[in-house]
Amino acid sequence: MGIPAVAEPADHRRRPRRRGETLRAGILDAALAELEETGYAGMTMERVAERAHAGKASLYRHWNGKAHLVFDATRRALPEPGTLADTGSLRGDLLELMGLFAHLLRGPLGEAVRGIVGEALAREPSAAALRREQEGRAVELTRSLVERAADRGENVASGATERQLEAGHAILRMHVLAHGPDVAEETLVGIVDEVMMPLLAPASRRPAVRLRPPRP
Amino acid sequence: MGIPAVAEPADHRRRPRRRGETLRAGILDAALAELEETGYAGMTMERVAERAHAGKASLYRHWNGKAHLVFDATRRALPEPGTLADTGSLRGDLLELMGLFAHLLRGPLGEAVRGIVGEALAREPSAAALRREQEGRAVELTRSLVERAADRGENVASGATERQLEAGHAILRMHVLAHGPDVAEETLVGIVDEVMMPLLAPASRRPAVRLRPPRP
DNA sequence: GGAATTAGTGAACGCTCAGTTCACTAGAGC
DNA sequence: GCTCTAGTGAACTGAGCGTTCACTAATTCC
Numbered sequence: 001m002g003i004p005a006v007a008e009p010a011d012h013r014r015r016p017r018r019r020g021e022t023l024r025a026g027i028l029d030a031a032l033a034e035l036e037e038t039g040y041a042g043m044t045m046e047r048v049a050e051r052a053h054a055g056k057a058s059l060y061r062h063w064n065g066k067a068h069l070v071f072d073a074t075r076r077a078l079p080e081p082g083t084l085a086d087t088g089s090l091r092g093d094l095l096e097l098m099g100l101f102a103h104l105l106r107g108p109l110g111e112a113v114r115g116i117v118g119e120a121l122a123r124e125p126s127a128a129a130l131r132r133e134q135e136g137r138a139v140e141l142t143r144s145l146v147e148r149a150a151d152r153g154e155n156v157a158s159g160a161t162e163r164q165l166e167a168g169h170a171i172l173r174m175h176v177l178a179h180g181p182d183v184a185e186e187t188l189v190g191i192v193d194e195v196m197m198p199l200l201a202p203a204s205r206r207p208a209v210r211l212r213p214p215r216p
Numbered sequence: 217m218g219i220p221a222v223a224e225p226a227d228h229r230r231r232p233r234r235r236g237e238t239l240r241a242g243i244l245d246a247a248l249a250e251l252e253e254t255g256y257a258g259m260t261m262e263r264v265a266e267r268a269h270a271g272k273a274s275l276y277r278h279w280n281g282k283a284h285l286v287f288d289a290t291r292r293a294l295p296e297p298g299t300l301a302d303t304g305s306l307r308g309d310l311l312e313l314m315g316l317f318a319h320l321l322r323g324p325l326g327e328a329v330r331g332i333v334g335e336a337l338a339r340e341p342s343a344a345a346l347r348r349e350q351e352g353r354a355v356e357l358t359r360s361l362v363e364r365a366a367d368r369g370e371n372v373a374s375g376a377t378e379r380q381l382e383a384g385h386a387i388l389r390m391h392v393l394a395h396g397p398d399v400a401e402e403t404l405v406g407i408v409d410e411v412m413m414p415l416l417a418p419a420s421r422r423p424a425v426r427l428r429p430p431r432p
Numbered sequence: 433g434g435a436a437t438t439a440g441t442g443a444a445c446g447c448t449c450a451g452t453t454c455a456c457t458a459g460a461g462c
Numbered sequence: 463g464c465t466c467t468a469g470t471g472a473a474c475t476g477a478g479c480g481t482t483c484a485c486t487a488a489t490t491c492c
Contacts (some may be wrong), residue, residue, distance in 0.1 A: 006372065017486090018440085019440070019487085040334075045478080045480085055441040057440075057480095057483095058440055060480070065480090114334060118330060135394075163410045167411050168393070170386060171383055171386045174393075177390075190377070195411075200416060232458070233458055233459070234459095236468085260448085263449095272450090272452095273451095
C-alpha cells in the first residue's frame with residue numbers, strides 16, 4: 001500500500017493523501033476484500049473506507065452507493081475468450097468453462113450478483129451493465145466452444161439460440177444463489193450432460209434421455 | 217380487520233387485542249401487503265407491525281426475523297397439481313404452467329425469492345424450505361405435464377431427469393431476478409420452445425435447432 | 433516560489449430501523 | 463374471581479447510511 005510507514009500525525013487529515021486513480025484503486029481493492037469476506041449483505045461503506053484508509057466522503061464522491069462500487073470492483077473478473085483450454089471435445093470444453101464460472105461465482109463475482117439481484121436493481125445502470133457483461137460473455141464463450149467443436153468435426157447444433165447458449169449458465173447462477181457458493185462436481189457434470197449437451201449437440205447426447213416408443 | 221371501530225383509549229395497550237392464530241394471520245396479511253408494495257429490501261418489521269396494528273415485540277415472539285416472516289407469508293402461494301388446464305399438447309401445457317409461475321413471481325413470491333437469495337441464506341431453514349417447496353413443486357408439476365403428454369400419445373422423453381424438468385423454471389427465476397418482474401410473452405415462449413421442449417420432447421422439437429451436416 | 437484551485441479527510445450530525453426490554457394489561461383457562 | 467400468558471406502546475441502544483463542514487494535502491498555473 002502506498003501510504004508511507006513514517007510516524008503519522010494523530011489527525012489523519014494532516015497525513016499524506018492519495019488522489020485520483022491511485023485512491024480509486026485502493027478503494028476498489030478494499031471493496032473486493034470486504035465483499036469476499038462478508039458477502040454483499042455484510043459489506044458496509046464505512047468498513048470499506050476504513051480498510052482503504054480513505055474518507056467515507058471520498059467514496060461517495062466517486063460512487064453513488066454500494067452497488068456501483070461493487071460493480072466497479074468486480075467488473076474485471078470475467079474470463080477472456082482466448083484463455084480457454086482445448087480438451088478435444090465439446091463436452092470436455094463445456095465442463096472446463098462451467099468449472100471456471102463456478103470458481104468465479106464462489107468469490108466476489110458471485111456476491112456481486114447476489115447483491116444486485118437482492119436489491120432489485122434491475123433497471124439500475126450498474127446492474128444492467130454487470131448483467132450484460134456476464135450474460136454476453138457467457139454466451140460468447142459458449143458459442144466459441146460450439147464453433148470449435150464444429151471445426152473439429154463434432155456433430156453440433158448449428159443454429160443454437162442465445163437462450164440455449166445461456167441456459168446452462170443461468171442454471172448455474174441460480175444454483176449458486178439458491179444453494180450457496182460450493183458447487184459439487186456432479187452438479188456441473190449434470191448441467192453439462194443433462195442440459196447443455198442436449199441443447200447444443202443433440203445428436204451426441206448421452207443416454208440420460210431415452211425416447212419413449214410411439215403409442216401403437 | 218377484526219379490530220372494533222369503537223372509541224379507543226389513547227394508549228393502545230388498553231385496547232382490545234388479538235391472540236394466537238388470529239394475530240398471526242393479521243401479521244402475515246400485513247407482511248404480504250408490504251412485500252408486494254415495497255419489495256423485500258424495502259420491507260421493514262416496524263412497518264409490518266404498524267400495518268398489522270400489532271406490537272413489534274409480538275412479531276419477534278413468533279418469527280426470529282424478516283426472512284422467516286416472509287417465508288410464512290408466502291408459503292401458500294404455490295399452485296396445486298390438480299389445477300392445471302389441459303391444452304391438448306405438451307407445448308401448450310408448458311406455456312400455461314410457465315405463464316402461471318411468471319405471474320406468481322411477479323408478486324410477493326418473487327420478492328420472497330429475491331430476499332432470500334439476496335441475504336445469502338442458503339443454509340437458513342426457512343430458505344431451504346422455500347427452495348425445496350418451490351423446486352419440488354416445479355418439478356412435480358412439470359413431470360405431471362410430461363406424463364399427461366405421454367398418455368396422450370405424444371413422443372416425449374421418458375427418462376427426463378430432475379434437472380431437465382427444473383431447467384426452464386431455474387431460467388425463468390433467474391430471468392425475473394436479473395431483469396425484473398415483467399416477463400415478456402416472447403421470453404416465456406422462448407424458454408418453452410428453445411429449452412424445455414428440446415429437453416423434454418426432443419423428437420418433437422421445433423425448427424429452432426437445425427443440425428449441422430457431418431463433415432465429409 | 434507563490435497563489436489559486438481541487439479533492440481528500442476525520443469528525444460530527446440526523447435519521448431509520450433492527451432487536452431488545454419493560455411495566456402494564458387484555459385474553460384465556462380453571 | 464384468580465392465575466397465568468401473551469400482546470402492547472414506549473423507550474432504549476447501537477449500527478450504518480448519507481451528508482456536511484472546516485481544514486489541508488496535492489496539483490496546476492503563472
